[in-house]
Amino acid sequence: MNDLWNGIQQAIWLTLTLDADLVEISLRSLRVTLSALFVSCLIALPLAAILAVRRFKYRRLIISTLNALMGLPPVVVGLIVYILLSRSGPFGVLGLLFTTHAMVIAQVIIITPLITSIAHQSLRELWSEYHDLLISMNTSKWQRIKTLLWDGRRALMTASLAGFGRAIGEVGAIMIVGGNIDHATRVLTTAISLETSKGDFALALALGFVLITLALAVNFTTHWLGRTEREGRW
Amino acid sequence: MFPMNACNLSVKVRQKHIIGPINLTISEGGITVLMGPNGAGKTTLLKALHGIIRLANGQVTFATPAKTAQEQQSFVFQSPIMLRRSVLENLAYPLVINRQDKQSAMERAQTWATKIGLSAHMDRPAPFLSGGEKQKIALARALITSPKLLFLDEPTASLDGAATVEIEALLSEAQSTGTTIIMSTHNIGQARRMASRVLFMKDGQIDAHSAANAFFDTPPTDAAQKFIAGDIVL
Ligand SMILES: Nc1ncnc2c1ncn2[C@@H]1O[C@H](COP(=O)(O)OP(=O)(O)OP(=O)(O)O)[C@@H](O)[C@H]1O
Ligand SMILES: [Mg+2]
Numbered sequence: 001m002n003d004l005w006n007g008i009q010q011a012i013w014l015t016l017t018l019d020a021d022l023v024e025i026s027l028r029s030l031r032v033t034l035s036a037l038f039v040s041c042l043i044a045l046p047l048a049a050i051l052a053v054r055r056f057k058y059r060r061l062i063i064s065t066l067n068a069l070m071g072l073p074p075v076v077v078g079l080i081v082y083i084l085l086s087r088s089g090p091f092g093v094l095g096l097l098f099t100t101h102a103m104v105i106a107q108v109i110i111i112t113p114l115i116t117s118i119a120h121q122s123l124r125e126l127w128s129e130y131h132d133l134l135i136s137m138n139t140s141k142w143q144r145i146k147t148l149l150w151d152g153r154r155a156l157m158t159a160s161l162a163g164f165g166r167a168i169g170e171v172g173a174i175m176i177v178g179g180n181i182d183h184a185t186r187v188l189t190t191a192i193s194l195e196t197s198k199g200d201f202a203l204a205l206a207l208g209f210v211l212i213t214l215a216l217a218v219n220f221t222t223h224w225l226g227r228t229e230r231e232g233r234w
Numbered sequence: 235m236f237p238m239n240a241c242n243l244s245v246k247v248r249q250k251h252i253i254g255p256i257n258l259t260i261s262e263g264g265i266t267v268l269m270g271p272n273g274a275g276k277t278t279l280l281k282a283l284h285g286i287i288r289l290a291n292g293q294v295t296f297a298t299p300a301k302t303a304q305e306q307q308s309f310v311f312q313s314p315i316m317l318r319r320s321v322l323e324n325l326a327y328p329l330v331i332n333r334q335d336k337q338s339a340m341e342r343a344q345t346w347a348t349k350i351g352l353s354a355h356m357d358r359p360a361p362f363l364s365g366g367e368k369q370k371i372a373l374a375r376a377l378i379t380s381p382k383l384l385f386l387d388e389p390t391a392s393l394d395g396a397a398t399v400e401i402e403a404l405l406s407e408a409q410s411t412g413t414t415i416i417m418s419t420h421n422i423g424q425a426r427r428m429a430s431r432v433l434f435m436k437d438g439q440i441d442a443h444s445a446a447n448a449f450f451d452t453p454p455t456d457a458a459q460k461f462i463a464g465d466i467v468l
Contacts, residue, residue: 126318130315132311132315133317135286136308137327151317152318232358232361232362
């Protein structure tokens with residue numbers, strides 16, 4: 001009990017004094033996850049719009065594949081990326097294993113299906129609302145996709161935030177492909193896991209504060225986006 | 235682009251026969267009013283003529299090539315479809331789609347917003363306006379491209395007297411500046427005020443098609459006579 005109390009006190013101290021390790025790890029976490037989010041959005045959002053607007057041959061197949069990928073345990077994603085990037089693997093020559101690039105790749109694989117799926121759901125709804133009008137106006141396929149992406153931007157932000165939340169809190173996959181190397185690939189979740197196992201609750205808790213704050217910020221923003229949409233303040 | 239010719243046109247939805255076979259010629263100018271009981275097929279016929287639903291049979295042809303003809307038509311839907319954008323952006327949308335530069339599109343949109351009495355609400359999100367206001371926006375948005383042919387599906391169905399008068403005035407003006415109008419209505423008074431021709435539909439067929447005066451003075455068919463007399467036509 002005393003340990004815990006001490007830990008909390010020290011954690012607060014670390015946070016207030018902006019401890020160097022804490023800041024470094026937090027910033028790396030943000031950099032990795034935001035990079036992954038950026039790449040994922042580039043893939044997921046247009047894909048979601050295309051799936052909503054166009055009726056093509058492999059549409060259903062792509063949707064089921066995405067749903068299946070969404071259920072993939074992150075650890076397994078980590079394992080697969082590890083095998084692909086390991087020295088003897090097909091992409092071994094790139095030397096990406098145990099770098100933040102590998103972690104970004106793993107996170108992209110984990111969150112792209114999630115973002116696509118959530119985005120697709122809301123864009124499909126929007127499309128059923130707009131369908132007759134946009135068809136009547138002779139819009140091109142591209143104009144339809146652009147219109148949906150723009151008018152659905154709040155929902156798309158929400159989808160991206162869900163992806164961010166998933167990626168920033170993920171530990172299994174990035175532990176495997178990143179290796180949790182100090183000053184190189186250590187991020188919030190992997191550091192918490194390590195510090196806890198070492199019994200050093202102070203840093204673990206401080207890192208936990210950061211993680212919780214980020215999660216709360218995501219939650220709050222999601223909520224706020226939903227409200228502005230419903231109340232038509234934009 | 236006139237005359238418009240519908241030849242042997244019929245529509246099916248999932249094997250179910252909805253309308254047709256219909257043969258119909260619409261020449262330039264005037265207002266053709268489509269009447270008939272609920273479920274007679276008015277909405278379906280309008281959409282079929284406009285070319286936004288699949289025909290089971292037959293075709294709609296114009297004196298100009300199909301693509302040119304398509305670009306010179308607008309459609310106002312039974313329940314107005316508002317883009318999740320401001321009033322002004324809704325009005326400017328068809329112009330922007332047709333690659334007019336943003337500046338002049340916005341100026342046109344402002345002129346129209348003033349014309350429909352919504353200049354004070356230009357920047358408000360269109361989906362949150364009243365039914366009558368939305369209907370006016372939908373009409374202005376349809377007219378902003380100066381279409382040669384305008385379809386309207388019960389444009390004043392849920393509006394009060396004042397709003398109805400405004401819509402009718404806009405339609406009369408459009409008609410006098412070279413827009414041929416085809417509209418459905420349940421409002422017999424409106425049909426008497428507006429129509430130059432009447433199409434009376436029943437059970438997916440055109441029951442009567444005649445000049446408005448003739449239609450109201452000496453209804454050509456039994457069903458039409460009952461309908462005008464205010465009897466229930468089944
Ligand atoms: N997508 C559809 N699926 C099944 N039935 C349909 C569909 N569209 C139209 N129908 C049927 O076709 C018939 C004609 O419908 P339509 O909407 O054209 O009638 P309407 O004359 O416009 O009626 P209202 O005056 O109520 O607007 C109706 O019986 C309707 O149920
Ligand atoms: Mg109808």
